[in-house]
Amino acid sequence: MPLAILALAVSAFGIGTTEFMMMGLLPDVAGDLGTSVPTAGYLVSAYALGVVVGAPLLTALGARIPRRRMLLLLMALFTAGNAFSAVAPGYGTLLAGRFLAGLPHGAFFGVGAVVAARLVAEDRRARAVASMFLGLTIANIVGVPAATLLGQHLGWRATFLVVTAIGLLSLAALALLVPQEPDEERTGVGQELRALREPQVLLGLLTAVFGFAGVFAVYSYLASMMTEVTGYADGTVTVLLALFGIGMTLGALAAGPLTDRALRPTLYGSLAALAVVLVGFHYAAQSKATAPVAVLVLGAVGFMTTTPLTMLVMNKARRAPTLASASNHSAFNLANAGGAWLGGAAISAGWGWTSPALVGAVLAVVGLAIAVVAGGRDRAAPAAPVAAAPAAAHRESAAVEGP
Structure with a gap:
């Protein structure tokens, strides 16, 4: 598989960790911000809502942007959302940070799947897409448990800082490894x-x-x-x-x-x-x-x-x-x-x-x-x-x- 797919998988690992880690951090977040666990649970919903809204909206807005540049913009937004969450002073701002981090999720995987499929021969397209998704599945094996342990010992803010660092690493990998597509590959919103x-x-x-x-x-x-x-x-x-x-x-x-x-x-x-x-x-x-x-x-x-x-x-x-x-x-x-x-x-x-x-x-x-x-x-x-x-x-x- 091309190294560009590895960059996509690393990005998927960071996104997958962010999506699911909140479930293990709810008691710590609730205790620190002075709210109940059920109320803190809306932080999970805020991320999901960001995905539902952001996937079609950001993809449509970026239809004329070259896909490599679009991937970089989406990962930058994801990283900013996690950085904002790490320093959120209260529950409301953390809720906004989770929504912001969720916005690029679906659009990134949508663009990434098309990029991955076009990097390989026709008869290996599904394998390329599945390889990108491996980052998401490995996040559930390694990323989420590690994030839970880190949050329990160093605080939930440390977890968001680590995911922010993964986002920065992903940005570098995408910039270095994903090739620029030819102009004719672009499509319009219509x-x-x-x-x-x-x-x-x-x-x-x-x-x-x-x-x-x-x-x-x-x-x-x-x-x-x-x-x-x-x-x-x-x-x-x-x-x-x-x-x-x-x-x-x-x-x-x-x-x-x-x-x-x-x-x-x-x-x-x-x-x-x-x-x-x-x-x-x-x-x-x-x-x-x-x-x-x-x-x-x-x-x-x-x-x-x-x-x-x-x-x-x-x-x-x-x-x-x-x-x-x-x-x-x-x-x-x-x-x-x-x-x-x-x-x-x-x-x-x-x-x-x-x-x-x-x-x-x-x-x-x-x-x-x-x-x-x-x-x-x-x-x-x-x-x-x-x-x-x-x-x-x-x-x-x-x-x-x-x-």
């Missing part, structure tokens, strides 16, 4: 918006919202399930969360080559497997012997959906894939919020701590149904004639969906 209105792109985004919500219906309450149901001590939860991150990494490694070989079958298979695993998780969480295996497998099959979903919307957007790819991350964060809400509603209704797994299984089945409907539309649609286009645009229009 072209990006037209691509986003494609029915198959919208169906892909809808698949992401429902399918990935099944993962977050469980992940949002994983710590409580492991302590309240399985019987693990609080200190063991960090290890289990790292185990989930290992599963995510294994899923990303498997998804790349499988998606390059056959996109839709990989998507169908991963969503179907996710539904089955979620049902099994409901029962496996009852035992200390089976719960760790269930956590690992859930991370793997859950994250296997991200690469085919990303490649699907990029392929369907064809000549203007950047906004569609960025919007996919808005869809993932809507899935995050929706899955957490539905899982919490099931617990509040008295269905039990593991009931979110069954809710998640239903969501995964809905996502699979949407994906199958979209696949049927593909098979029913007549082949479109190939219009004259620049070479770069023609390369982008090729699909890697398989049978």
